[in-house]
Structure formats: structure tokens, C-alpha cells
Amino acid sequence: xxxxxxxxxxxxxxxRPFRPGTPALDEFPxxxxxxxxxRHWRRxxxxxxxxxxxxxxxxxxxxxxTYLGTARAVRCGPEQVIVTAGAQQALDLxxxxxxxxxxxxxxxxxxxxxxxxxxxGAGARLVPVPVDEEGLDVSAGAARAPRARLVYVSxxxxxxxxxxxxxxxRLQLLEWAERAGAWILEDxxxxxxxxxxxxxxxMQGLDRGGRVIYLGTFSKVLFPALxxxxxxxxxxxxxxxxxxxxVLSRFSPSVDQAVLAEFxxxxxxxxxxxxxxxxxxxxxxxxxxxxxxxxAGALEVSPDEAGIHLVGWLKEGADDGAASSAAAxxxxxxxxxxxxxxxxxxxPGLVLGYAGYxxxxxxxxxxxxxxxxxx
Amino acid sequence: xxxxxxxxxxxxxxxRPFRPGTPALDEFPxxxxxxxxxRHWRRxxxxxxxxxxxxxxxxxxxxxxTYLGTARAVRCGPEQVIVTAGAQQALDLxxxxxxxxxxxxxxxxxxxxxxxxxxxGAGARLVPVPVDEEGLDVSAGAARAPRARLVYVSxxxxxxxxxxxxxxxRLQLLEWAERAGAWILEDxxxxxxxxxxxxxxxMQGLDRGGRVIYLGTFSKVLFPALxxxxxxxxxxxxxxxxxxxxVLSRFSPSVDQAVLAEFxxxxxxxxxxxxxxxxxxxxxxxxxxxxxxxxAGALEVSPDEAGIHLVGWLKEGADDGAASSAAAxxxxxxxxxxxxxxxxxxxPGLVLGYAGYxxxxxxxxxxxxxxxxxx
Numbered sequence: 001x002x003x004x005x006x007x008x009x010x011x012x013x014x015x016r017p018f019r020p021g022t023p024a025l026d027e028f029p030x031x032x033x034x035x036x037x038x039r040h041w042r043r044x045x046x047x048x049x050x051x052x053x054x055x056x057x058x059x060x061x062x063x064x065x066t067y068l069g070t071a072r073a074v075r076c077g078p079e080q081v082i083v084t085a086g087a088q089q090a091l092d093l094x095x096x097x098x099x100x101x102x103x104x105x106x107x108x109x110x111x112x113x114x115x116x117x118x119x120x121g122a123g124a125r126l127v128p129v130p131v132d133e134e135g136l137d138v139s140a141g142a143a144r145a146p147r148a149r150l151v152y153v154s155x156x157x158x159x160x161x162x163x164x165x166x167x168x169x170r171l172q173l174l175e176w177a178e179r180a181g182a183w184i185l186e187d188x189x190x191x192x193x194x195x196x197x198x199x200x201x202x203m204q205g206l207d208r209g210g211r212v213i214y215l216g217t218f219s220k221v222l223f224p225a226l227x228x229x230x231x232x233x234x235x236x237x238x239x240x241x242x243x244x245x246x247v248l249s250r251f252s253p254s255v256d257q258a259v260l261a262e263f264x265x266x267x268x269x270x271x272x273x274x275x276x277x278x279x280x281x282x283x284x285x286x287x288x289x290x291x292x293x294x295x296a297g298a299l300e301v302s303p304d305e306a307g308i309h310l311v312g313w314l315k316e317g318a319d320d321g322a323a324s325s326a327a328a329x330x331x332x333x334x335x336x337x338x339x340x341x342x343x344x345x346x347x348p349g350l351v352l353g354y355a356g357y358x359x360x361x362x363x364x365x366x367x368x369x370x371x372x373x374x375x
Numbered sequence: 376x377x378x379x380x381x382x383x384x385x386x387x388x389x390x391r392p393f394r395p396g397t398p399a400l401d402e403f404p405x406x407x408x409x410x411x412x413x414r415h416w417r418r419x420x421x422x423x424x425x426x427x428x429x430x431x432x433x434x435x436x437x438x439x440x441t442y443l444g445t446a447r448a449v450r451c452g453p454e455q456v457i458v459t460a461g462a463q464q465a466l467d468l469x470x471x472x473x474x475x476x477x478x479x480x481x482x483x484x485x486x487x488x489x490x491x492x493x494x495x496g497a498g499a500r501l502v503p504v505p506v507d508e509e510g511l512d513v514s515a516g517a518a519r520a521p522r523a524r525l526v527y528v529s530x531x532x533x534x535x536x537x538x539x540x541x542x543x544x545r546l547q548l549l550e551w552a553e554r555a556g557a558w559i560l561e562d563x564x565x566x567x568x569x570x571x572x573x574x575x576x577x578m579q580g581l582d583r584g585g586r587v588i589y590l591g592t593f594s595k596v597l598f599p600a601l602x603x604x605x606x607x608x609x610x611x612x613x614x615x616x617x618x619x620x621x622v623l624s625r626f627s628p629s630v631d632q633a634v635l636a637e638f639x640x641x642x643x644x645x646x647x648x649x650x651x652x653x654x655x656x657x658x659x660x661x662x663x664x665x666x667x668x669x670x671a672g673a674l675e676v677s678p679d680e681a682g683i684h685l686v687g688w689l690k691e692g693a694d695d696g697a698a699s700s701a702a703a704x705x706x707x708x709x710x711x712x713x714x715x716x717x718x719x720x721x722x723p724g725l726v727l728g729y730a731g732y733x734x735x736x737x738x739x740x741x742x743x744x745x746x747x748x749x750x
Contacts, residue, residue, distance in 0.1 A: 013425075013426070013428070014421065014422060014425070015425050026421075030416055030417070034413060034416030034417060037412055037413070037416055038416075042409060044405055046389065049600050050389070050397050050400060050599050050600060050731075051385060051386065051388070051390075051396070053388070054387065085460060085627075088621075088622070088624050089624035092624065101476055121622050223424040224625075225427055225626075225628060225629035227625070227626070246385065246463075247492045247493060248624075249461060249467065249602065249624065250461055251602070252602065253631060256628060
């Protein structure tokens with residue numbers, strides 16, 4: 001963890017607009033969840049109380065495999081699904097198992113800080129690869145670090161830019177990885193939220209060479225404090241991942257896993273995704289409208305077909321770090337794009353999460369952000 | 376994790392005698408736990424649903440600090456307590472934060488396999504140090520690896536031998552560590568269970584130089600599937616540990632933490648320890664009686680003032696690995712002492728956990744073990 005000692009994996013505490021990654025917590029059906037939990041605590045079977053399978057509770061692994069097959073065209077059996085304590089543990093697990101200290105790893109630039117922390121914590125030498133309108137620039141990566149061991153990528157909805165990786169690029173990356181013997185770590189962190197356009201299936205389903213490790217989380221769809229996520233690994237890696245998961249923290253809380261499995265099986269999960277999908281589409285529209293009316297000329301946003309955040313673009317030459325600090329002083333959380341960037345500077349911008357905030361909150365925050373930008 | 380790729384951190388699945396580490400699950404007050412959980416799910420505050428403090432839920436950290444101060448003479452404030460997903464994550468966290476690849480680390484020989492896996496996973500070069508009737512042989516360690524970065528030790532009740540480290544040895548180790556600038560990782564995994572004799576306070580409370588990292592778990596007192604434990608760190612290390620915990624898996628499930636905090640505050644925790652302490656004392660006596668009547672001449676046990684397992688000693692020259700395999704074929708789990716040993720071979724033996732099994736089960740298992748040893 002030498003490289004990660006000074007930096008945490010993310011913000012915490014009460015969420016305020018526009019902190020990204022927080023879902024609409026007040027929309028979650030806690031009465032359903034509480035009922036399922038109560039049923040389990042009433043007469044918990046011994047199998048849910050002692051030491052559990054490091055790979056996860058089998059009914060949950062089955063439910064995840066079925067869901068991912070249908071929703072994301074991920075091709076896997078339950079034995080390839082390893083339950084983790086959220087996406088961060090999945091990143092840490094993959095990084096530590098697949099990367100040796102000193103190995104080169106491509107990361108998207110700009111890119112997700114939690115992935116950067118996990119990879120540098122495993123001793124990786126990070127190689128920032130630019131992202132264009134088709135996603136990760138595979139040729140640039142191949143030119144710069146042809147012998148990289150692993151590539152971290154968020155093809156569905158690049159974090160933070162929101163680009164969807166084109167099919168051509170996906171195939172190029174898969175082909176390169178197979179030739180180079182490199183691993184692809186596909187982070188599908190907010191794939192549930194697509195509002196328009198044809199959803200591209202996960203890269204995992206296109207992978208013929210067994211190079212893709214696919215990861216997802218329930219933090220964005222359900223609630224972050226659940227701490228459950230998963231990684232889907234090529235068949236030959238199941239045992240290694242399960243054993244390594246055991247060394248990290250043995251297994252995830254069994255009753256939580258069992259409750260989640262039932263929540264999925266009984267249809268509550270699909271229903272909650274459907275409900276929040278319409279809600280977040282409306283909230284995105286509200287954010288776009290608020291920015292265009294309150295921040296005209298100062299911040300530019302475009303609607304996005306997917307995700308739970310937008311990038312607001314500042315004027316060329318503006319200092320997004322200073323803008324973010326000014327916003328924070330007025331109670332608005334707007335992370336600067338530059339903080340996600342290692343080398344490939346681009347137009348300055350602010351990351352604006354919207355899923356967790358209602359129309360009124362979004363409008364009020366846009367107004368405060370406008371005041372901050374005027375300073 | 377290179378060194379740990381092949382080995383898991385521990386056994387799982389339905390526990391059968393004499394698998395150690397499993398408490399009496401049917402004695403746990405699940406009606407109380409379920410009631411506290413239901414109260415939280417009914418109207419969960421937003422602060423328990425979003426991203427939480429990587430260091431842990433403050434009321435739980437306060438409850439742990441108070442409990443450890445009273446029960447174990449640990450001297451710490453809540454800000455020094457970092458909540459983890461059980462002892463295994465505490466071990467992994469400490470190993471990764473304090474050990475650089477290639478560093479020498481003293482480990483007890485024989486010793487706990489989960490610690491070995493975490494430390495070698497962090498790239499440590501393990502230095503097996505013998506254990507005698509006073510605990511870890513500090514002089515032997517100092518002679519063999521005077522520049523070790525860290526020492527892993529279980530002074531209350533050495534795992535698996537059950538020795539309590541003498542005060543003289545504790546002071547010798549503290550003094551050596553301070554001089555050498557080494558860390559001491561004090562694993563107090565089953566400190567709640569002492570049946571007789573004067574309990575020695577934790578080493579942490581004797582530490583004047585800020586060298587001790589103290590860890591404990593709720594897996595043995597409550598139930599393993601809860602996945603909550605803690606590490607108590609010297610003041611200057613709180614931030615580094617909290618940040619690193621964030622990189623590993625962000626934080627532990629908040630509702631579980633809040634329920635546990637109330638479980639402690641309302642006195643259920645202390646009551647459960649008291650009840651299980653008498654129960655386990657009786658079970659240990661039952662095990663000793665069963666072994667002495669069913670296994671006379673084949674296996675030798677002595678009562679122990681503490682812990683939730685005993686070592687059964689085989690005859691000199693016996694093959695404890697073969698004995699363990701024979702027992703497994705008859706449905707008895709009896710891990711061979713040799714499997715915990717790297718270098719310092721001693722009289723062969725079997726590790727016999729008893730806390731999770733009633734008198735009838737212990738007697739039946741002793742009878743089957745006797746049959747296995749006759750083969």
C-alpha cells in the first residue's frame with residue numbers, strides 16, 4: 001500500500017449535491033429489505049452464521065450470474081462469480097492477484113481514483129492512457145506500454161467522462177490483450193442506468209481468450225452501506241480469486257448476502273432498477289435544465305444517455321480546482337476534472353452527480369455553484 | 376498475494392467437532408439481534424446508508440475503546456480504533472501498511488495460518504521463531520533476524536499451543552521492538568475466554584513506545600458471519616490505517632456496525648460473554664473427560680485456563696498428518712499441529728476446538744477419533 005498510504009479511496013459522510021456515486025437512498029424499499037432481514041434473523045440456519053465460502057453465498061452467486069447474463073450479456077456460471085465487499089475490494093483483489101510490484105498497468109486518464117489507489121497499492125506502475133470520443137485509446141496504450149500486465153477500463157460509461165467505448169475499440173483492446181497476455185479489468189460500475197440508445201453488452205461477453213475480469217457493485221443500485229459487489233473471472237481463475245478473497249477478509253457477511261439473493265430472486269431488485277431508472281432520467285433532465293438556466297455562459301452540460309453523473313465544462317483556461325474550492329465554501333460538492341487526471345489535461349470541468357438529489361436540491365445547488373463561479 | 380495464491384485463510388462450511396474457532400452459534404441471542412436490526416431497517420438514517428467513515432461507525436469505535444479499556448487494559452481513544460471486516464482484514468491491513476516486500480517478519484512457530492497468509496501476501500520474508508512455555512522466544516528471534524520490521528504474536532493464548540506469554544517476555548519484546556524500531560502485531564483473538572488464573576492485560580497497555588498494533592475480532596464471541604473486528608493503532612497511525620482501510624474495501628456495512636454498537640451499549644455483549652464463558656469452561660471439562668476416557672494412552676490433554684481449543688498430544692514419533700486424515704475419514708476434524716509448523720518440530724498433536732460443540736457431540740467425536748487412531 002506504499003503508493004496509496006496518503007490517499008483515501010473516496011469521500012464519505014452526508015452526501016450533498018453534486019457528490020457523485022450516491023443513489024436516491026430515500027427511494028429504496030427498506031420495508032421489503034427489513035422484512036427479508038427479519039425473516040433471516042428469526043431462525044438463522046447454522047450455515048449462515050459460521051465461516052462461509054470465501055467465493056460467496058451460492059444463491060447470491062447464482063442470482064448474480066443470471067442477472068448479468070440477461071442484463072449485460074456476461075457469459076458465466078455461478079462458479080465464476082466471486083462476491084466482494086463492493087467494487088473497491090474487487091479492484092484490490094484483482095490488482096493484488098494479477099499484478100506484481102513493478103508491473104505496468106494502463107489506466108484511463110482521466111480515470112477513477114479508487115482504481116488508481118488499488119493498483120498503485122499493489123505496486124503497479126501506472127501508465128496513463130488518454131480517452132477520446134471512442135473511449136480508451138488502445139493504440140496510444142500499446143505504443144507506450146506494450147508489455148503492460150493489466151488494463152483498467154470502464155467501457156460502458158467511462159468514469160468520469162461518460163464516454164461509451166466503441167465496439168471497434170473493444171475488439172481492438174481484446175485482441176491486443178490476447179496477443180500481449182495482458183488482463184482486462186472491466187469496471188461496469190453504473191451499467192444499470194442507461195436511458196436511451198442501444199446498450200452495448202459487456203466486453204466480458206465478447207472475450208474469447210479469457211482475458212477479461214469483470215466487476216460490478218450493488219452500491220450504486222441499492223445503497224453504498226451494504227458493501228456488496230462482485231467480480232466475474234475466467235474459469236481458470238475461480239480458485240485463485242476465492243483463495244485470495246479469503247486472505248483479504250475471508251468472506252462477506254452471510255445474512256446480508258442471503259437477504260440480497262432473495263431480494264433479487266423475488267423481483268425487488270429488477271423493480272427497483274426500473275423505478276430508479278425513470279427517476280434518474282428525470283433528475284438528469286432537471287440538472288441539465290438547472291445548469292442551463294442558472295449557469296448559462298459559465299458551465300456547459302450535455303445530456304448523457306447513461307450514468308448517474310454529468311461533466312459540466314468550464315471555459316477554456318479556467319481553474320477547475322479553484323472553482324471546486326469556491327463551490328465547497330458555498331456548500332456544493334463539485335469535484336474538478338483535473339483531480340482525476342494524471343497527464344492528459346483537457347478542458348477544465350466539474351463532476352456533477354445527480355442521482356441522489358431531487359429537482360429542488362439540484363436547482364438550489366446550481367444556483368450556489370453559479371454564485372461560486374462568479375467569485 | 377503471490378505468496379498466498381495457493382493457500383486459503385481457513386476452513387469453511389458446516390462446522391463439525393473439533394474444528395476450532397467456531398463459537399456456540401445456538402447460544403447467541405438472535406431474537407435480541409434481530410430486534411435491534413429491525414429497529415434500524417425500519418427508519419434507517421441517511422448516514423447509515425451512504426458511504427461511511429473508513430475507520431468505522433463512531434459509536435462502535437467508542438464502544439470498542441471502552442470495552443477494551445475495561446476488559447483488557449488497552450489504553451486508547453475511539454480515534455485509535457479502526458473497524459475491520461474481522462481479524463483477517465486487520466491482519467491484511469497491518470501487513471500491507473507496515474511491511475514492504477522483502478522485509479523480515481517474526482512469526483510464532485507453530486502459529487496462526489491466517490496471519491502467515493496475510494504477511495506473506497504482503498511480501499514479507501517470514502522468520503519462524505520458536506515458542507516455549509513462556510511464549511515467543513524473543514532472544515531466538517533477535518539472534519536470527521535483528522532487523523525484522525514486524526513481530527506477529529498472540530500473547531494472551533498462543534495459537535495453537537495455548538501458552539500465555541510471561542510478563543518478562545512481554546517486556547523483553549517491547550524493549551527489543553522499541554530499540555529495533557519494529558512493530559508488534561498483538562493478536563488477542565480469544566481473550567474473552569479465560570476461566571481461571573489471573574488474566575494478563577494486553578501488551579498494548581504496557582507499550583510506552585507506540586510500537587503495538589492490537590487486533591481483535593467479534594467472530595469468536597458473537598458469530599463468524601458477522602465479519603466485524605478491529606485494530607487499535609498508535610495515535611500517529613490512525614489516519615494511515617483509516618486511509619488504507621478505505622483502499623482495501625472502503626468501510627464495513629454500517630447497519631451491522633450500528634446494531635453491534637447498541638448490542639454492546641445495552642449490555643447484551645457482556646451478558647453473552649458471561650454466559651458462554653461458563654458454557655465453554657464446562658465444554659472444555661467435557662472434552663478433557665471424553666479424551667481421558669475414550670483416548671487413554673493414545674492422546675494426552677491437559678486443562679487450559681483460557682481459550683476455546685486444546686492441543687491433544689500424540690505419542691512421540693506419531694504422524695499427526697496421518698492421524699488427522701484418518702480422523703477426517705471418520706467425520707472428525709482434528710488439524711495436525713505439524714500443519715501450523717514451519718521449522719520447529721515438536722511432539723505431534725491435534726488441535727481440538729470445543730466451544731461450538733455440546734458434551735454429547737464432543738464425546739461421540741472423541742470415540743470416533745479413538746477409532747481413527749487405532750487404524
